[in-house]
Every structure is written in structure tokens, then in C-alpha cells.
Amino acid sequence: MEAILPGAPWLIAHRSMLGINKPHKITLNGQDYVLWQNQQGEVFALDNICPHMQAPLSDGWICSDRGTIACPFHALEFDGQGRLHNAGKVGSQPLTSPLELVIQDDCIWTYGGYTPKIPVPNLISTLSAGMSFLGVAGEKSIRGTFVDSISINYDYNHQNGTHRELFGIKANRIPLFEHDGYHAQVVQELDRADSTWNDILKNPVVLTAPKTYTGILEYAFPALTTFRADFPIGEVLQVHALYPETATQTKTFVLVYSQPKHPIFKPLMGRFILSAVETVVEQDTRTIETSYPRQPAKIRLPNEEIMFHAQKLYREW
16 A cells, blocks of 8 residues: 555554563554564564465564564564574574664654654653553554544544533633644633533543543644643543554554542542543544545534644645
8 A cells, every 4th residue: 555644653552552572463554563572671573474474473472582473384483683593593684574663751653664754753751751651542443544533633523422421511612722833732621511420420530520621632743642631630641642554444542641639549540531531432433434435524613723734734744
């Protein structure tokens, strides 16, 4: 396939998603790769296709004593440079291609083999300073194009329908929208409806949410959307990552950080915020996957210039 946004940095995983000595498969721009992390914290990535008889290396295993990945078909071993290890000897040349990685603050980035067009953003390290990492939520492959998948993160009207039951939004104001190149910032003020007993039973953390709260969203196009909000129990940061698996399939996952006002709130925040994020991703995915093919819109809603800005960056890449 023709690469989507060649030269863009893509956040493809967090260290916590890899485990130790476990093959982890990803697909980026139509190409499959296998990632693994050894006990020393080194991360490697190779083309997922064994050069012998094309078995998927991600179905194999990691030989921890040598740091190699073994093919599931014939147990051939390859190191992080793609060299064959056989009968105690190491090949002089790679037989399968390594994928170059950039690792920052436990986040694993790649340009997918293309010449970098823009730098890896430092948005995560800047915003998460002083916060605790709660985990990864909402990991999912969406049956939808990348531009459709990213547009929903810039759509400031969809929570009125898509997330109506989850958040109960009554009013939505955007007092600030600023953008500079591939970075954008939005301030969003939201008024919530009264929580029902059913809402509280589903997610007790709604009891801590104020009736009116402010969310700050920052974007590092095309890979990241971040959301920050300060609640009575503590501050929450969500980092939504997106990258194109194929022309019609997009991968997403969310890194969640928090800074509780009191240590007793940390387990509560972890449990219920991760659950809420999972629900948000499920609802967004359903919207993308059930929509009919895009046609020119006959209706214009407030604040759509934010979404149009992202679509313009995509078209003009």
C-alpha cells in the first residue's frame, strides 16, 4: 500500500504493552513487524516475515539467553539486527530488516522506515511530569481510515451523541482554540447533567466529577491527542495514540496518567478511569465503523473548524 503520511513519527507501543521476552506484533502502513523487550529493557523490532519460508516471527518465542527471536516453523533464530544465529555462529549480514525505533519515556516511536519529516513530539513527557502512569486502555484496531479515525478526536460535538449516556453533557463551550504548525491546543468547558443511580452504579467515579469542569486538549499531529482535567480526587491525563495499520484500518490505544490529591484515591482512579477510557474508545469505534461512506456535509455545527484544521493538515502533508 502507499504509505499514509510518510515521515510522520508514530507511537506504536508503550513498554508495558510488550512485557519481557514476549513477541508483540504490530502492523504499520501495511507492513507487519515483531517487537520484543529483553530483561535489560532493550527493545528490538524486525520485519515479521521469516526469510526462510515466510512464517510469522511473532508466533515464535524469545531465547532469553541469547536475546534472539525464534521462528515458530523451524526454530531459526534472529537477533535484533536481523542476523541469523545458527550452530553457535552469527551471520555477518542481516537476513531480515530491523525497524528503527525511538524510545522516549517508555514510549516506543518509529518512522516506519521513512525519512523523518517532523521530530518526535515531547508532549507526553512535558504533560506527564510529576504524574503516575496508571496503564494502557482501549487498545483496538478500528475498521476505518486514518483520517476518519483522527477526525473524531478533533470533533467537539460528538460527545453530545456518541458519549451521551457516559458523560451526560448538557453544554459544551470552546473558549480557546490555538494552533501552530502541527501542534494545537483547545480549552473545553463542559456542563454535566445530574448523575442517575444507574450512572453511579456503572462508574462510581462520576460522584467526584463536578457539574462543570474544564478539559485542556493538546494535539501533536498526527499521532497524539491529549486530554487533561483536574477533578476533586486528582488530575487526570489521557494520551490517545493513533497510527495507520492499513489503508482501511487504524490502531488506537490510550496511555493514562494521574496525580491523586491523596494516595487513597489512586486505586479508585486507576480502576474507574481506565474503565471509562475503554468505554469511550468502544463508543468512538462503533461510530466510525457503522458510518456510511463520507459525503459532503449538508449541515454545519459549531467549532467544526477544529476538525477541519486536522483534515487540512492531513491533505497538505
